[in-house]
Amino acid sequence: MSKPIRVLVVEDSEDDHYLLLRELRRNDYAPESLRVEIPETMNAALNKEAWDIVISDYALPQFSAPAALKLVQDRGIDLPFIIMSGAVGEERAVAALKAGAHDFIPKGAMPRLVPAIERELREAESRRARRKAEAEVSDLYENAPCGYHSLDSDGIFVRINNTELSWLGYKREEIVGVKRFRDLVAPNSRKVYEDAFEAFKASGSVRDVEYNIVRKDGSIMPVLLNSSLIRDAQGRYVMSRSIVFDTSERKRLEEQLRHSQKLDAIGKFAGSVASDFNNMIALILKHSQGTLDSLKPGDAMSRPLTLINETGKKAAALTKLLLAFSRRQSVDAKVLDLYYIVAGMEAMLRRMLRENITIEMKLDSSGARVKANPEQIEQIVMILVENAGDAMPAGGTLRFETSRAALDENYCRTHSGVKPGAYAVLSISDTGCGIADPVMPFIFEPFFTTKEHGKGAGLGLSAVYGIVKQAGGCIDVFSEIGKGTAFKIYLPRVEDPAAPSVGAAH
Numbered sequence: 001m002s003k004p005i006r007v008l009v010v011e012d013s014e015d016d017h018y019l020l021l022r023e024l025r026r027n028d029y030a031p032e033s034l035r036v037e038i039p040e041t042m043n044a045a046l047n048k049e050a051w052d053i054v055i056s057d058y059a060l061p062q063f064s065a066p067a068a069l070k071l072v073q074d075r076g077i078d079l080p081f082i083i084m085s086g087a088v089g090e091e092r093a094v095a096a097l098k099a100g101a102h103d104f105i106p107k108g109a110m111p112r113l114v115p116a117i118e119r120e121l122r123e124a125e126s127r128r129a130r131r132k133a134e135a136e137v138s139d140l141y142e143n144a145p146c147g148y149h150s151l152d153s154d155g156i157f158v159r160i161n162n163t164e165l166s167w168l169g170y171k172r173e174e175i176v177g178v179k180r181f182r183d184l185v186a187p188n189s190r191k192v193y194e195d196a197f198e199a200f201k202a203s204g205s206v207r208d209v210e211y212n213i214v215r216k217d218g219s220i221m222p223v224l225l226n227s228s229l230i231r232d233a234q235g236r237y238v239m240s241r242s243i244v245f246d247t248s249e250r251k252r253l254e255e256q257l258r259h260s261q262k263l264d265a266i267g268k269f270a271g272s273v274a275s276d277f278n279n280m281i282a283l284i285l286k287h288s289q290g291t292l293d294s295l296k297p298g299d300a301m302s303r304p305l306t307l308i309n310e311t312g313k314k315a316a317a318l319t320k321l322l323l324a325f326s327r328r329q330s331v332d333a334k335v336l337d338l339y340y341i342v343a344g345m346e347a348m349l350r351r352m353l354r355e356n357i358t359i360e361m362k363l364d365s366s367g368a369r370v371k372a373n374p375e376q377i378e379q380i381v382m383i384l385v386e387n388a389g390d391a392m393p394a395g396g397t398l399r400f401e402t403s404r405a406a407l408d409e410n411y412c413r414t415h416s417g418v419k420p421g422a423y424a425v426l427s428i429s430d431t432g433c434g435i436a437d438p439v440m441p442f443i444f445e446p447f448f449t450t451k452e453h454g455k456g457a458g459l460g461l462s463a464v465y466g467i468v469k470q471a472g473g474c475i476d477v478f479s480e481i482g483k484g485t486a487f488k489i490y491l492p493r494v495e496d497p498a499a500p501s502v503g504a505a506h
Contacts, residue, residue, distance in 0.1 A: 002030035005117075008045055009035045010056035010068045016107065020055060020084070027114040038062050042071055051079060053117060058085035058092065069101055078127055080120035084113065147223070147244035153237045155180040164244055169216035181242075186212035186220055201237070204229040210247065222247045252414075285312045333471075335496045338368045338402040338426050341377050349385055349398075356395030368402045368424035369498055370491040376467045377426075383460040384428045384487055391432025391485065401427040404493060415474045422493040423473070429486035435479040443477070464489075 005024065011017050017035045024031045034049075036042040037060055045051075054072060056065040065083045072079050082103045083096055093104040102123075103116045141148055147164030149157055157175045165172060168184065185193045189211040196209045205228045212220050227242040288309040295302055343363055350359060370377075388398050403425045412418045435443065444465040464487075468475050473491040 002028050005029050005031050006049070006052045007031050007033040008042070008051040008054045009033050010042060010054065010060070010063065010065065011035050012037045012057065012060045016057070019110065020113070023110050023113055039067065039071060042068060046071065046075060052121060053080045053082065055082050055084055058083055058088045058096070065096060065101065066099060069096070069099060073100055078124060080124050082116055082120065149181070149242050149244065151181055151240045151242070153239070155182055157181065158239065167215070167221060167246060184213045186214050188212060200227055200229065200240070204231070222251050281312050285309060288312060333371050333373055335369055335371050335494055335498050336374050336377065337498045338370065338377070338424050339363045339365050340498070341374060342381065342400050342402060342426070345378060345381055352385060353389050353398065354395065357389060357392055358397045360397055360399045362399070362401045364402045364404065368404050369494050369496065370424045370471070371494050372471045372491060380464050380467055380489065381428070383464055387460060388428065388430035388432060391430055396431035396484070399429045403427070405490065407490065417469065418474045418490070419472070423490040424493045426489040426491070427486060429484060431484040434481040434483055435477070435485055436481060440477065440479065
């Protein structure tokens, strides 16, 4: 079969154009061609179509091969360009080749044309393949999910990829040829860096060294670095090449896992202690109440027994919170709608809060149903509302929102024990004082409190945590000092209808 080829011919002679096409057909080509004689028509042809090759006479009345070649070059396209002309001196031919023409063939040497075309087409294809491969390698280097950089013998950056630049927050011109890598190492990592650098110079490589580096904005970023050394023929230090991994997410997940394991361990201990206390308190309450019931009015023992009984009830309430945290409470779970639970509590919540606190509700009535104990859900709301009220002594706004969400695997990887799927969301946020960063990791631990002595046992949020975890959910907390705190509680959503006793507003 004839091979198709698209040829743009810069030629003022129709006969020469015909001879060129005949030579191509004689060599099993099926040419599509266009003959142009002036710059305007050549520009239009280049705009309109893609060509395989340009074959140009050297001199035309209003045009020339060098001018045609420049039109192609100005477009930045790699289009083989062959000059085929009659009487042109050697000096001009050499100048044209130096300017970028790919070959120069005398018109009297027609048999040389097709081999030259085939060679140039092959080389053009090879150049395209090479550029594509180089572009792929460059893209892989620049946009890899890890950082790459090279340093000279003074430790100054000579190359750095886009990924690492974006991590650091610098522009390329602020790094390359300007900064040393050690300039970016955080003070608490300098000793590790210096020790690793000495080992690197001696052995020519380092593996899995962890540093903290400082971004342009001053924030700290943990990284893991592997480096290799390039030496010249005499063994002298020329350049180092390094691959850098951002370990922020890994360290965050490790810290989250440690925190989750810590809470689980505390929960097991607290649960076993609370169970024993619960049994003892139940015995105290039983006998104190029984004795009270048997006393005659005005008996002198009534007052101390009443104090014992009331103290026992307070102890039982605290023990109940501990059991909730340790997830050792027996739970009578029912299908309930968060919309009705929260809406039904609004009047009571308004009575709980000071007049200078405004309540806003944005509740989704389309069905955010979960399977949980309604009393425990109300307990969660009460605890969070009480904390929010304490955080807004000068007044503010308390917002409630129910909604639905789908949690994917990416989210669940960062939240221990949570499975992907459909969830109902209860969000309670305030405009209070906020939670300080150093405090945040401890807020769900039992007995941890920032309140004044005697104003809180530090069991409220730990109970919230245990109730939510026992229901298969999780909690996200967002806080900013001086602006407020938001608790977002995710509970697995169900499609079953709500139980009659909890399925309507009350």
